[in-house]
Amino acid sequence: MKLLHKDIEKDNAGQVTLMPEEAEDMWHTYNLLQVGDSLRASTIRKVQTESPTGSVGSSRVRTTLTLSVETIDFDSQACQLRVKGTNIEENQYVKMGAYHTIELELNRKFTLAKKSWDSVVLDRIEQACDATQKADVAAVVMQEGLANLVLVTPAMTLLRAKVEVTIPRKRKGSCTQHEKALERFYEAVMQAILRHINFDVVKCILVASPGFVRDQFITYLFKEAVRQDNKILLENRPKFILVHSSSGHKYSLKEILSDPTVTSRLSDTKxxxxxxxxxxxxxxxxxxxxxxxxxxxxxxxxxxxxxxxxxxxxxxxxxxxxxxxxxxxxxxxxxxxxxxxxxxxxxxxxxxxxxxxxxxxxxxx
CATH class of the missing domain: 3.30.1330.30 (Ribosomal protein L30/S12)
Known part of the structure; x- marks a missing residue:
């Protein structure tokens, strides 16, 4: 999150202008917003137009609205934030008092005004704008055919990739189809790791599963890293930690992070x-x-x-x-x-x- 402007009076009334830069910033914004606040942001509005001949059409225009916030809807999986309220400033496309929903977007600034900025929301802004508050733990929670790759922050977990591959059962006398499907699955998980994990920031990657899925995956991962001479994976091998989980679903992450053997290894992470x-x-x-x-x-x-x-x-x-x-x-x-x-x-x-x-x-x- 980037703080672009801050104007708060001695009576704690005022406004701030912020720009969300990554998905977690939407979570921080969700925690900043309250019913009754004033939110000013760029948005798309469908408007009706009438031609000189009298025919009526509609078009979508981008405009800037200021809403009195009434409803706040946050989708934690997609990290999308929608704010519904009534227009409180003159606008050529939207009447005063008309309802509108703004969907806040990454890299688009917004201005939030409050009648009273208390210490908790001001701390939230400071936390959100602190460059050191980044996800330094990643986790791959998996089972055969399913893997969830998440980044773990002090505020929330961010689902970065979900890999699903149908794995045929082993058949008597032939395991070819089963093994080929497993290889496709492991390859997809490896590509998700390379695409979504910033090894310069992440201090450890938890690989968790029931049974031996995690061991088989790590064997595949570093065998491929050697074959492809992938220096990023080879140099960061010590960051991978294998742990047990009851399933490959995201909810198993809380169980993993409560494991004493894991918490001791993560002692220097946020x-x-x-x-x-x-x-x-x-x-x-x-x-x-x-x-x-x-x-x-x-x-x-x-x-x-x-x-x-x-x-x-x-x-x-x-x-x-x-x-x-x-x-x-x-x-x-x-x-x-x-x-x-x-x-x-x-x-x-x-x-x-x-x-x-x-x-x-x-x-x-």
Whole structure:
């Protein structure tokens, strides 16, 4: 994400102009938008035209609209963001008050105005525009005939490629068709890795599967790398880590990242920090329950007692449409930070826990 302009007054009202540059930026934008905000962006509008003879036609024109946001729809698989609202500025093609849906696009700027920019949304902008916040973990979750290649960021998982190849069963006396189909499958997965993984940024690639599919694939991958003299794959061989998964579907990724043998190998990556923080909370809840809390009332009590060392909070809570409730969460975060505590804002995609405190001094009464 690129920050092009920022104009926020002392009363926290104002606007920012941003340009999303990659798919994950749409996720950040989704978390910035709230009902009631003002969004100005380029869009396509179908308009009716009437010729001098009286015949009516229609055409699609590109124009810039400013909407009062009413509905926000985010497709996490395609990383597409659609915003519906009413037009609040004069426009030659769209009447004041008319409804329109803007689909935000990569590399097209937009301006977002709010009546109040709180600390959480400002932190989100800083995070989104930080060049170091990039996906440094990739994973290939596979089974025979199916592979999902994803990039893992602290905020979300980005599906970059899905490979599906029909693998015939082995037949008695002949395995030729089965082996040929497997080879086509492994070749397609190899090409997906070369196309979608930036080895200069990614620190490790998890290859996960049930059974021996991952081992057979890695054998094929590096046999082909030697045959083709593919220096990128050969130089980055140590980055590949083989792990077990229950299936080749994307949902198995959470199970993989919770594996202790994996988290130890990923200790210097950003995504591992999110997983470890949640694991630490569950361990503390089990072994030292006086130092772990969850639920808004209990967490607020711990914050008022200045007892919080680490607060875990889901970004889902900051999309709450009840403004007073959202403000309550923001005040909680500010309170913890002002008193020297750590705040980890995790994605709801990762965490089943929405609000919790870890490493808290015991509170009595």
């Amino acid at each position: 995504a591992a920090g999110e997983v470890k923080a949640l694991e630490d909370f569950y361990k503390m809840l089990q072994h030292e329950p006086d130092r772990a809390f969850y639920g808004l009332a209990h967490v607020e009590k711990a914050a008022d007692a200045l007892a919080i060392d680490t607060l875990l909070i889901s970004d889902k809570l900051f999309r709450h449409q009840d403004v007073p409730m959202r403000s309550r969460y923001v005040r909680l975060v500010d309170n913890v930070r002002d008193n020297g505590g750590n705040v980890r804002t995790d994605s709801a995609e990762w965490s089943s826990c929405h609000l919790a405190v870890s490493h808290c001094r015991p509170i009595r009464g």
